[in-house]
Amino acid sequence: MESNEKPNLHLDGIGVTSRRARERLVNSLAKKGIKSGEVLDVMRATPRHIFVDEAFSHLSYEDRALNIGYRQTISQPYVVARMTEAVLAAGPLRRVLEIGTGCGYQTAIIAPLAEEVHSIERIKPLHDRAVANLRLLGLDNVHLLHGDGSLGYAEQSPYDAIIVTAAPLGVPKELLAQLAPNGRLAIPVGGEAGQELRLITRVKDQFVNRMLEHVRFVPLLKGRVRN
Ligand code: SAH
Numbered sequence: 001m002e003s004n005e006k007p008n009l010h011l012d013g014i015g016v017t018s019r020r021a022r023e024r025l026v027n028s029l030a031k032k033g034i035k036s037g038e039v040l041d042v043m044r045a046t047p048r049h050i051f052v053d054e055a056f057s058h059l060s061y062e063d064r065a066l067n068i069g070y071r072q073t074i075s076q077p078y079v080v081a082r083m084t085e086a087v088l089a090a091g092p093l094r095r096v097l098e099i100g101t102g103c104g105y106q107t108a109i110i111a112p113l114a115e116e117v118h119s120i121e122r123i124k125p126l127h128d129r130a131v132a133n134l135r136l137l138g139l140d141n142v143h144l145l146h147g148d149g150s151l152g153y154a155e156q157s158p159y160d161a162i163i164v165t166a167a168p169l170g171v172p173k174e175l176l177a178q179l180a181p182n183g184r185l186a187i188p189v190g191g192e193a194g195q196e197l198r199l200i201t202r203v204k205d206q207f208v209n210r211m212l213e214h215v216r217f218v219p220l221l222k223g224r225v226r227n
Helices: 019-031 037-045 054-059 077-088 105-113 124-136 173-177
Strands: 066-069 072-074 093-099 114-121 142-146 159-164 179-189 195-203 206-215
Touching: 019 037, 019 077, 037 077, 037 105, 054 066, 066 124, 077 093, 077 105, 077 159, 077 179, 077 195, 077 206, 093 105, 105 114, 105 124, 105 142, 105 159, 114 124, 114 159, 124 142, 173 179
Parallel strands: 093 114, 093 159, 114 142, 159 179
Antiparallel strands: 066 072, 179 195, 195 206
């Protein structure tokens, strides 16, 4: 049994995984152009080291993607902040869909900024890991699903924001159909050599396209993986 008096060292972190390391990361994100105070505050408050494999924990607060096994990665903090800021700019978020939960870092960043988040992951062991990570953080407005999200998740639509954290070769039209009025879709589009991060906003039945950055995500793949 854990004593209530002891600080939770795993959550708070020590040394390079400390608050100070997080503060440095947040400063570097601000320098790179992240302006939203809300987004920076959540990044400052969220322990990224709990999402990272022990072998890489000393790199948790570097602004880079890291391997999480199963040939997948935890996204680069700057890209997480950029996508979150982009979808948040339209106003308060009621319902959000994320496609590609991975270990759950992006989910943890958007969850405090939305009423309700649904996130889908196709690889079962990663889904299980995300469930444990988000439980540790006490985020109770998150619904995680094990499944193929390449066509979105129509059951809970429409969404004020859809964040896709794996890259398709083109924008699936099903995702556009699942956007609420003024809803926003942040999606990397392109092959494995690199993609453009697009922000697509629904204005009535038109879709306004903006290109945000060059990025590099793992590919969006079909089907579920059980183990
Ligand atoms: N959001 C994560 C990024 C994880 S990497 C973070 O914040 O770090 C992208 C994830 O997308 C991988 O775990 C991969 O398995 C998952 N993925 C790829 N195609 C998918 C699909 N069709 N449906 C659901 N998840 C998918």
